[in-house]
Amino acid sequence: MKKFWNWVKNEEGRTLYLDGVIAEESWFGDEVTPRQFKSELMNEGGDITIWINSPGGDVFAASQIYNMLMDYKGQVTVKIDGIAASAASVIAMAGSEVFMSPVSMMMIHNPMTIAFGDTAEMKKAIQMLSEVKESIINAYELKTGLSRIKLSHMMDAESWFNSKKAVELGFADGIMFQNESEETSPEEGMIYSQMAVVNSFLHKLPQREKKTGTDISILDKRLELLKF
Incomplete structure (x- = not known):
């Protein structure tokens, strides 16, 4: 298992960096990696700071890390300096305080998986994804x-x-580098959804493509670029 975390210790205390994909190889059923992460987390006490810049990854790894951090006795401060998407956003929810850079982003979406088999197996996969979603909602x-x-x-x-x-929305508690006297204006906050982006794109398509429908391949290629 390739480590996706890194601990740094200085005069300010211990800092955990989560940079990149959370567990490129699934640690579902893996006993070594979770134990190693927990051992390093619990190796010392005191408050910790976690810097997150991750597009997400293994939901089972994220769930276990979330549980370990929630159970940690010291103060857990989360700082998002780039992106906390998908599974990484779940880990961020374990912070006693969560701060985001003014230029950072957070993304939440439904869990995904790859499944194969007959109708019964597909139904099992759907049920599993539904339960995983409910567990993620618990953290949010x-x-x-x-x-x-x-x-x-x-x-x-x-x-x-x-x-x-x-x-x-309550996913974060504050914005880094912002003076305490500065107030966040709710109207300045923006939320984006994949559907909103697609709809906006479709409205900007040339009318001739909408009317004729002859250049479907070009449209498909453009829509493909919108996938995250």
Whole structure:
């Protein structure tokens, strides 16, 4: 297992860097990696700071890390300096305080998997994804206080938040490098969804492509660029 985390210790205390994909190889059923991560986390006490810049990854790894951090006795401060998307956003919810860079982003969406088999196996996969989604909502709900229905809808839409919107919704507690006297204006926060981006793109297509429908391959290629 390639380590996706790095501990640094200085006069300010211990800092954990999560940079890149969370567990490029799934650690589901793996006993070594989770134990190693927990050992390094619990090796010393005191407050810790976690810097996150990750597009996400293994939801099982993220869930276990979330649990370990929630159970940690010291203060856990999370700082998002780039992106905390998908599984990485779950880990961020374990922070006693969560701060985002003014130029950082957070993304939440429905869990995904690859499945094969007959109808029964497909139904099992759907049920599994549904349960995983509910478990993820538990973490979001605990941090934000938002309703499960609203959180579910945001995950369905694959929602992207800038720092101000994340604070407004309760996913973050503050914005880094901002003076305490500065107030965040709710109207300045922005939330983006994949569907909104696609719809906006379709409205900007040349009318001749909409009317004739002859250049479907070009349209498909353009839509492909919108996938995250």
